[in-house]
Amino acid sequence: MPAHPSVTLRLMTEQDLPLLHTWANTPHWREWWGDELQTIEAVREHYMPRVLLASKVTPYIVMLGSKRIGYAQSYVVMGHGGGWWEDETDPGARGIDQSIGPVHLLNQGLGTLLVKTLVAQLFADPAVTKIQTDPSPKNLRAIRCYEKAGFRRVKEVMTPDGPAVFMLKERA
Numbered sequence: 213m214p215a216h217p218s219v220t221l222r223l224m225t226e227q228d229l230p231l232l233h234t235w236a237n238t239p240h241w242r243e244w245w246g247d248e249l250q251t252i253e254a255v256r257e258h259y260m261p262r263v264l265l266a267s268k269v270t271p272y273i274v275m276l277g278s279k280r281i282g283y284a285q286s287y288v289v290m291g292h293g294g295g296w297w298e299d300e301t302d303p304g305a306r307g308i309d310q311s312i313g314p315v316h317l318l319n320q321g322l323g324t325l326l327v328k329t330l331v332a333q334l335f336a337d338p339a340v341t342k343i344q345t346d347p348s349p350k351n352l353r354a355i356r357c358y359e360k361a362g363f364r365r366v367k368e369v370m371t372p373d374g375p376a377v378f379m380l381k382e383r384a
């Protein structure tokens with residue numbers, strides 16, 4: 213066992229949904245993700261298509277060694293639908309979202325490690341040209357984390373979920 217367990221990502225499975233339900237109902241998630249995932253049924257309805265890879269969004273569980281510590285997702289930006297990113301014409305653009313589960317693990321650099329790991333994983337696919345993320349302008353912790361992971365602020369945009377800071381990382 214290494215002294216510091218590493219951060220890795222694996223695909224989310226149905227067995228992870230109860231833990232996701234617990235995380236989704238913590239104050240630090242509800243502050244940024246809203247109140248729509250209060251019941252396990254709502255979590256199943258929202259995430260099962262992703263687990264079954266029947267959605268445009270790919271779901272991951274973030275691991276610290278053998279412990280589950282967070283959730284992340286990636287998606288193809290172009291053609292996402294629902295009023296999102298209608299101007300994107302690059303089929304290689306990907307988007308990411310992520311959150312740390314246990315509150316006591318915030319602000320320890322794990323989010324930065326998680327984003328760097330996910331970015332490296334996505335860029336391993338030569339078809340991927342750039343990766344975007346879109347925190348709320350009020351989410352200063354997330355913005356700082358993404359900057360530390362190599363993203364730059366491009367502009368403020370309006371999304372179907374409200375104002376967001378459009379942040380981008382291009383392939384090096």
Ligand SMILES: CC(C)(COP(=O)(O)OP(=O)(O)OC[C@H]1O[C@@H](n2cnc3c(N)ncnc32)[C@H](O)[C@@H]1OP(=O)(O)O)[C@@H](O)C(=O)NCCC(=O)NCCS
Pocket residue numbers: 240241244309310311312313317318319320321322323324325346347348351352353354356357360
């Ligand atoms: C966003 C998130 C994934 C970042 O992960 P993390 O492990 O907490 O982030 P890190 O520790 O790597 O980096 C956080 C940075 O923000 C800084 N920070 C914390 N609160 C801050 C604030 N209110 N204003 C400015 N910077 C702040 C920290 O000091 C740290 O920067 P530093 O290393 O220069 O000191 C995590 O905080 C999280 O899951 N938050 C709740 C859900 C969420 O907001 N998800 C993202 C939606 S876009």
